[in-house]
Amino acid sequence: MSIQIVSGTAHPALTDAVADALGTEPVTSEVVRFPDGELRPVVGGVQGGDVYVLQPTGPAVNDHLVELLLLLDACRRGGARTLTAVVPYFGYARQDRRGLAGEAVGARVVADALASVGVDRLVVVDPHTSALEAMCAMPVEMLTAVPVLAGVLAQETPDTTVVVAPDLGAVKLAEHYARLLRRPVAVVRKRRVTGERVHAEELAGDVAGRPVVIVDDMISTGGTIEAAVRVLRAAGAASDITVAATHGPLVAAAHERLARLSLRRLLVTDTLPASRERPPWLQVRSVAPLLADAIGRLRDNEPLDTLMIRT
Structure with missing residues (x-):
C-alpha cells in the first residue's frame, strides 16, 4: 500500500x-x-x-x-x-x-x-x-534527533569540551550526547521561579577553562539556558559556549535573551519552523x-x- x-x-x-x-x-x-x-x-x-x-x-x-x-x-x-x-x-x-x-x-x-x-x-x-x-x-x-545534532557538534567541538545538563531533568539527555561525543558531563541544579524566570544554584562537574556544550530537549523562553550560562561562567568555563536542543520554540523574548549571552552558537532542528529573520548564531539542522x-x-x-x- x-x-x-x-x-x-x-x-x-x-x-x-x-x-x-x-x-x-x-x-x-x-x-x-x-x-x-x-x-x-x-x-x-x-x-x-x-x-x-x-x-x-x-x-x-x-x-x-x-x-x-x-x-x-x-x-x-x-x-x-x-x-x-x-x-x-x-x-x-x-x-x-x-x-x-x-x-x-x-x-x-x-x-x-x-x-x-x-x-x-x-x-x-x-x-x-x-x-x-x-x-x-x-x-x-x-x-x-540527538545523533543528528551530535554529528554536527563532533566536527566542531574541541576534545576538552564538557557536555552540560542545565537541570536535573536533562541529565540522561546529556549522557546520551556525552556517549556520542566521548566527552565528560557536568550538571547544573536549578529552581524554576516562574514560567520565564529560573534560578540556577550550583554546578556538579569541572568546567574551569574548558569550552562547554549545554544540551536540552527544547528552548522556550531561554530562561534555563541563561541561568546555566551564568553558573558556568562563574565556575570559570571558557567563553566558547554552544547550546544544542532538538526543539526551538524560542517564544517571548527568547531571541533577545539569548543574544545577550554572547553564545558561540545555538543549534536546533526544524521540528518547528525557524524564524525568517534568523540571527547568525542560530543554526538549524533538518529532521x-x-x-x-x-x-x-x-x-x-x-x-x-x-x-x-x-x-
Whole structure:
C-alpha cells in the first residue's frame, strides 16, 4: 500500500522535505478558516491508503493541535486504511504530572484526544517526557534527533569540551550526547521561579577553562539556558559556549535573551519552523531524513530501534 503524506499548516516545508525524501508528494489538502476562528480541513485521495499526517503542535499550540485532530478525523472519514500522526514537536508534553490538586495533566488529555479520532500510531521526536508512551492508547514511536545534532557538534567541538545538563531533568539527555561525543558531563541544579524566570544554584562537574556544550530537549523562553550560562561562567568555563536542543520554540523574548549571552552558537532542528529573520548564531539542522527513514521503516515493517530514544 502506498504512503500518503498529509500536511497541516504548522510546518508545510518540513512535510515537503519528508515527502521528497520518500520519493512522493503530499496529498492535496486544504484548511478553510472561518472568520470566527473555526477550521474545516478537507483532504482528498486517502481512500484505502496508509496515511501519515505531519503537524507539529508548536506555537500557536492550541490552534495547531485542534487542526491536527480535525485533519486526522478528515482522513479517517475519507477512508484511510491506517492513520499515523507524525508530531515532531508534541505540545503539552511538559504537563505530564500534577503539581497541585487542581491542575490538569495536559499530556494525557492530548493523548486521549488523539485516540478519540482513531489514530493507529503516534510518531514524535524527543518528547519532553518519556512517560508519553504510557499515556497513549496507541503505539508511540519516540524518535531522537540527538545523533543528528551530535554529528554536527563532533566536527566542531574541541576534545576538552564538557557536555552540560542545565537541570536535573536533562541529565540522561546529556549522557546520551556525552556517549556520542566521548566527552565528560557536568550538571547544573536549578529552581524554576516562574514560567520565564529560573534560578540556577550550583554546578556538579569541572568546567574551569574548558569550552562547554549545554544540551536540552527544547528552548522556550531561554530562561534555563541563561541561568546555566551564568553558573558556568562563574565556575570559570571558557567563553566558547554552544547550546544544542532538538526543539526551538524560542517564544517571548527568547531571541533577545539569548543574544545577550554572547553564545558561540545555538543549534536546533526544524521540528518547528525557524524564524525568517534568523540571527547568525542560530543554526538549524533538518529532521526530515530522520522522519522519512522512520516512515519508510514503518511502511516496510522494519524495526525503528536505531532511531529511537534509549533510556
